[in-house]
Amino acid sequence: MSTTTNTMSIARAIAVIRKRWYLVLAAAILGGVGAFAVSNTVTPTxxxxxxxxxxxxxxxxxxxxxxxxxxxxxxxxxxxxxxxxxxxxxxxxxxxxxxxxxxxxxxxxxxxxxxxxxxxxxxxxxxxxxxxxxxxxxxxxxxxxxxxxxxxxxxxxxxxxxxxxxxPAEPAIFQTFPNKQQDALLGAIAGFILACAALVFGSFLDTRVRSESALKSLTGVPILASIERFPKSSDPRPVALRQPDGRAAASVRRLRSALRFASASHETRSIVVTSSVHFEGKSSVAANLAVVVAETGARVLLIDANLRTPRVAEMFSRDGSVGLTTVLVDSVPFRSIVQPWAGSTLDILPSGEVPPNPVELLESARMSDLIREVVAEYDLVVIDTAPVLAGADALVMARQVDSTVVIVDYKRVRRAQLTTTLEALERSDAHISGLIPNGVKARARAMDDRRDAEVKKHTSARPKIPASSAAAE
Structure with a gap:
């Protein structure tokens, strides 16, 4: 165990230095130039x-x-x-x-x-x-x-x-002190060492999950797909609607494909989208996933079960005053509350009024009945929930659905928070399909294509999420 930990620490240190090589190079150059400049200010001997x-x-x-x-x-x-x-x-x-x-x-x-x-x-x-x-x-x-x-x-x-x-002694041609070339070399070496030490030390002090490699070393949960950073816009709609041909929307479609193949051995008709902490973008990912699956002709229902800070109604410019809580509290049939998205097979069930007791509503018998009812009617049910560490909402919902995905924002979540989230979901008997890094920088599509190829290579059964989506693609 100790040898493995040491190896991982060394590998992590090397990875940090390789990633920030330009800072190390700059520090070495500055150190050399600075030492040379200081040498020039010293009276030669x-x-x-x-x-x-x-x-x-x-x-x-x-x-x-x-x-x-x-x-x-x-x-x-x-x-x-x-x-x-x-x-x-x-x-x-x-x-x-x-x-x-x-x-x-x-x-x-x-x-x-x-x-x-x-x-x-x-x-x-x-x-x-x-x-x-x-x-x-x-x-x-x-x-x-x-x-x-x-x-x-x-x-x-x-x-x-x-x-x-x-x-006999002769007047020296060259000065012996300071040795400018030697000082410049020593300054460059000192800059290199200090930069490496600062980067490694800062990396080990930084408890955030900084990269996909760090995510893989931290957990044994597969990474489904990386969602590229959504471009800023005053338009609140999901990026798959406002920029359907953009790179960000394409990364969500790769997630759709990854979920299809990840569900080959585990039929998925209902899926919970959650995260560890607030502001990791889970609501945006859930909404965009629902939109791109509906593009294939599959009947999709997006439920906003985040009864603490709901966002789905705002993203789709829908009335959020009636919705899931209306169905659960007033026993109103969900069909009369569901709001269809024009020109699509997507239906939306907003959260409704924010209740004082969200966990009690989500673990009620009425909620279980509702999930069974909508799963029978739709090809895929996407459920947005509150973050795992914000309350027990996500844990309650994860027990009632086929699969759970966890959104990971490298800039927001800490290693301990993500570990606690995954452990809590496992204790709740949730089936975790995988992790979804969100808000990553734009990168070559070939990386995700290679991951898709690996998933396909290890999958022999016909995908089951959703059936109409499989046929359309």
């Missing part, structure tokens, strides 16, 4: 190095030379310490007429000894390239004089240790 070679003056045989070399190498740390002492630096300071004090010289320079050698490097850094070379050479000359003074003398009174400049 130049380094020059003078190299000295140390040896013994005595000894002519090979054995004496080897012993002398070993002795000199053993003394190299002492010579390095001598190079930063006042014995060496005071004379250099005097040469600059006191403009560079001993502490200042010590801060400018560094002394290194290549491993296992008798070579000593005096490295000096300054914002003035010529000054850096001049100081390095003068320190090297002063060190040679100091070595002659402090080294042991031979019988003739001469120093036994000789120090020679083998490579």
């Amino acid at each position: 130049y380094h020059s190095t003078a190299s000295l070679y140390f040896s013994l003056r005595t000894g002519s045989s090979g054995s004496d030379i080897n012993q002398g070399s070993a002795y000199t190498q053993a003394q190299m740390l002492s010579f390095a310490r001598l190079a930063t002492s006042s014995v060496v630096l005071d004379p250099v300071s005097e040469q600059f007429d006191g403009e560079l004090t001993e502490p200042q010289l010590r801060r400018l320079m560094s002394v290194t000894i290549p491993q296992s050698t008798v070579i000593l490097d005096v490295r000096v850094g300054s914002t003035d390239r010529r000054l850096a070379a001049l100081v390095a050479n003068r320190v090297a000359d002063s060190l040679i004089t100091a070595v002659d003074e402090v080294a042991p003398a031979d019988a003739d009174g001469n120093s036994t240790v000789s120090a020679t400049v083998i490579e």
